[in-house]
Amino acid sequence: MTFLAATATTDPATNIATLLPLAGILAVTLWALGYAAACATSPFARCNRCGGRGKTLTARGHLKRFCRRCKGTGLRLRWGRRLFNALHHFFGAAR
Numbered sequence: 001m002t003f004l005a006a007t008a009t010t011d012p013a014t015n016i017a018t019l020l021p022l023a024g025i026l027a028v029t030l031w032a033l034g035y036a037a038a039c040a041t042s043p044f045a046r047c048n049r050c051g052g053r054g055k056t057l058t059a060r061g062h063l064k065r066f067c068r069r070c071k072g073t074g075l076r077l078r079w080g081r082r083l084f085n086a087l088h089h090f091f092g093a094a095r
């Protein structure tokens, strides 16, 4: 009596060992595509220092001062867009 189903399957440990790096590469690729789409559609994100308010407030809610990092705009350029702009400037200057 032979067990065909048992002989047709491979070792699950080797399956996971080969699929895990591929899943990682796929996840990184999907993240990169999503981040590139985010940089293309909305290049600005909220400022990390002031949370997008553009200013810091006192405990009573009055204006303390404008955010120095974003100069009061509440926005920051995403690093992916900054990289894109630098590469565009670099390769555009070569033409």
Ligand SMILES: [Zn+2]
Binding pocket: 047, 048, 049, 050, 051, 052, 053, 054, 055, 067, 068, 069, 070, 071, 072, 073, 074, 075
């Ligand atoms: Zn800010």
